[in-house]
Amino acid sequence: MSIYDLPDAEVRVELGEPVPFAGKKRRELLIAAALGAPFGTRDPVDLALLSAASRKEDLRHYEQLGFTPLKPQLPRSIARIRRVDTGEEWLLARGELETILYLCHSDQATRYRAELQAEMKMLHGFRALGVAQGGTGPDGSESWSFLGYIPLRASRKKGRRSEEPGEFRHVPVWDWQLRSMHWLAVLLIILMAGTGLLMGSGRVVAGLAGDSLYISYLRLTHFVAAWLFLCTAIIRVAGLFLASNKFQRWDALFPVRARDLRNLLQVAKNYLFCRFDRGPHYIGHNPLQQVAYTAIYGVGMAALVTGFALYALYAPDHWLFHYLIWIGNLVGVQYLRLAHLLIMWVFLAFIPIHVYLSIRADTVEREGAISSIISGGRWCRKGTAFEDG
Template identity: 30%
Template sequence: MWVGSAFSLEHLSEARVLALAALAPRGSTDPVDRALGRALRSERPDIRLPEVEPADVDPARVDRRYSLTRARDFPLSAGSSADVMVMRGRMTDVLRQVSNGPEEKSVARRNAAVALRRGCRTLAVAVAPIGPDGVPGKYRLEGYVTVRPDAAALEGGTMAAHPGNWVRVNVWTGSLRLQHWINVAMVFILSCTGYFIMDPFFGPAAPNGTPTGFLMGWMRLIHFGAAFVWLVVGATRVVLAFISRDPYLRWSAFWPLKKKEDVRNLGRVVQHYALIKKEGPLYLAHNPLQQLTYTAVYVACAVQMATGLTLFGLYNQGNALWRVAALPVHWFGVPGVRLFHTAMMFLLWVFVIIHVYLAVRADSLERHGGLSSMINGGVWLRRGAKPVDAPEVE
């Protein structure tokens, strides 16, 4: 068990908060008690804890995620001591019992959320004075201490070395992953064949008088075939946006800014990417910036499909459907539509390059299996992590 820093709401020193959290009967075998005791002896050997009898401890329960410990003559400061009742446990449960004002509770929640995003559990510490009649008064939150099952995990230990600290969470369904890889294949095929149609960069050269065979015809056939496969994938994606039970496939996922907090998190993500902030909000799926980017890519792909159909429609102007599809050519001219179609291809490749780089970078830094998630559907998160878009990882 690793013990991190203590956080105080300023009424007590951080060392006193740690001391309150470390109160336990002598010889306790609880790993948290022992770790907190070691941390206190290491950081503040001058603070002597009063003896705690086993009968003075009411341990945490399933329906009450905090313990209650009676401490006699606890040194609240350098020159004073008092009998107190100490509440120690999960932040959300402790906050329901304390009398602190909303501002202090908000500060505690925000700071605890940062710790949770880094995979640490927060042990909230609240204190109530014990009156002459032996009845505790109102509890007041004094701070919290961060703990984690293994210190090596914090220092960059791998998941293989510390598997108990990680939880696999399924995120991407099979249909989404299949569409992703079909999209990858189609964009690659369409880009290669489309570039060849624009500028034949291999094969016999017609100006030299060499027979060219049917190479361009094959390239066009592959291009058009892949284009119609891509259209089917796009149509399937639109249908799934309305009928799928997967929240990440629903149309509502295309727009992540549904409330003010989402907008604030978008700003935090941008600051994190710009290296202004060290930590950014933790998301199980896509953060707001990622989702807005992917939504823009969906729009770009739809425009690319439309311009492709416009150019394809030129070859069958006897058909009413293709005459309508080719109308933009009559408005902007063939060179203009082809130039736009080509420019969109290069923009998509700019996205692909940045996307691959950021995916590899995120997987290397966060070690959450993001790359392999598009194959097996799951990512890895540390126990105790609290994603913005999912419940706390237990």
């Protein structure tokens, strides 16, 4: 694979290994793809092809007699080429792989093989530039032969660090109360999961073996953490209606707008690398995050309800817990414990997924999604159209 950083262009072009067909060699395919570029082109892809081909052969031996550019309804171009020393002339076509295969009337086996290989390359962000060679018969009819395709991948160059501050603007997103509640909730979830696993498994922490109050300490820690977790939930729910920052209100947490519902599938495809263009931009939560965080809030409420319902078995006369005794009577104590345990595993599964998606968003978008939960703000590119901006 060759990488070309073109001085006057804002993109970096990567050329994969040429994939020849019809018994052609990679060198011949690369030269044909370069000769099919229009004369005087400034297109970064064409310049990369010309640069790579010029290392294989002196392109001054060829002359372009004519060029038909591609059209939106017909994504291929055709160039008429003549070799200067022999006077031999032929046609070269370049364009989308499917269009070139159709032009050549390729058989089913060739079409299947080429499209399958191109799809595998596409998983890594490469697009296939199909190349065909043709000639004109005495009656004016054209005959084409499929030469193969060139995998191409273009990406934007990273700007110099000295230029970056001028290209971004800082937007306050999360206030200090929400950030504090976030990190406190993380600590409490880990603490409740750890103490819950120890109570359920019967394992003993090193140094506490033989302590008759060991389980009591675990239960006390678990219950205190649960009450604090309930307090964070109450504060967060209040913030949905009282927060001065629009990115923290309830309508930013639920995909209630038709626009967000339309963008939900597109954002999901971007997260799963099913599409490689940039998805819709959000300063706050995008629709997929809105659905995920709303769901995890629901899971948190279920954890509190099932946990307090279990506690009601030990304090049935408590002013609050006696309202939850019916849950244990309805489903049974063992099923209630099982539900509480499964909810804990949902939380533990959510944490690494949440961390991964946050790192992915920060790496791909480069807008400070992770640091925002620490600093409270995000660096947004100037000129970017945000759906919630």
